[in-house]
Amino acid sequence: MWMRRYKAIVILSAVLPAFLLAGCETSAPSSQFPELTYRHLGPLTLDVARIELATRYIPPLKPPNVEHRAPVALYAAIRRWAGQRLKAAGRRNVANLIILDASIREVPLPVKGGLKGLFTSQQSARYDGRAAVLLEIRDDGGRQLAFVTARATRSLTVAEGASMAQREKVWFALTEDLVLDINRRLEVEARRHLRAYLFAR
Template sequence: MKSRKISAALLVMAVSLGGLTACDSPPNRQRFADVTFQHLAPINLDVGSVQVESAYRPTDNPEDMGAEYPQAPVEAAAQWARDRLKAVGARGQANFTVVEASATRTPLPRSTGLSAALKKDQSDRYDLAIEVRLEAFNPISGKSGVVSERVTRSQTVPEDLTLNQREVVLFNLLDSAMKDLNARLEQSIPQYLGPLLR
């Protein structure tokens, strides 16, 4: 009889613990669309091919957070070239290189003592920097040119930021940086690669 009571008690504990575990499920993760530029007209280049590559390699810095973005910044920068640059010539080549796509977190000074209990601090600063380089050459016409552009974005965040809120901040940082990069390239490509545009 005693063993039955012990078994029943253990069963109740197991069910209770199972219920607690179920309540401790992770929050629903948001889904973000990739930052793309397929909706814009292609930039036609008088070259035979367009090569897209990355020269950027993430560091071992523990504050590097590129992998935490909904879309890796280096991938977003490369996607811009795939979406917008189009080879329409017979000869020559354009090389689009992602020079930098660094995304870091910098801890900020926090309040201590009574002031820490009375206010919410900005706990971290997120920094994003994207730099790209476009080189193009047509051996038939002898025309060539080089374009380089760099954009940066920064955002401080509060100490009570949730995982979903952080992902929104990171997505907005990347989205605004890529829109800025697109606008700058739309201006500089005609300026420095004008003879190679069709």
């Protein structure tokens, strides 16, 4: 199969309210954090006419969730990754990349009291990050032809009295690592189960 050039169309789903989508895009990292980009990973080129991006995950925007407070929201990072990695180069069918989970939750940890606790540096909170995406191929009539999923989980802790800057570094690290985990797992699954719709790289 030889490749022709076709312009990929990436469409943001209207599942999220407009104000929330706007908020995701404006959660740009401060100057102390590098920009998260994925073009260096190369394209994952699909034999479809277009690629659409949607989400089933609605950020609660309240505790225990903290992903919306991160320098780059996890759901925004996943959207950027999908937009930079997934490419359409076919004449028919559509690929849907659906975000199933993009959460970071704070879990308080028990802290010892007394003299032992006073002179010990203790971890007071754990941040659990979860990311999950579904990549499906549908024909032009909407019938599902194939699909794969990718999931990733990571956790990091912070010490008692951690500053906001220290917590932001943890959230950023979780976001960066989770997206790269999703990238690796989705590519493996796609090469196993979507070979009929995947151009060789």
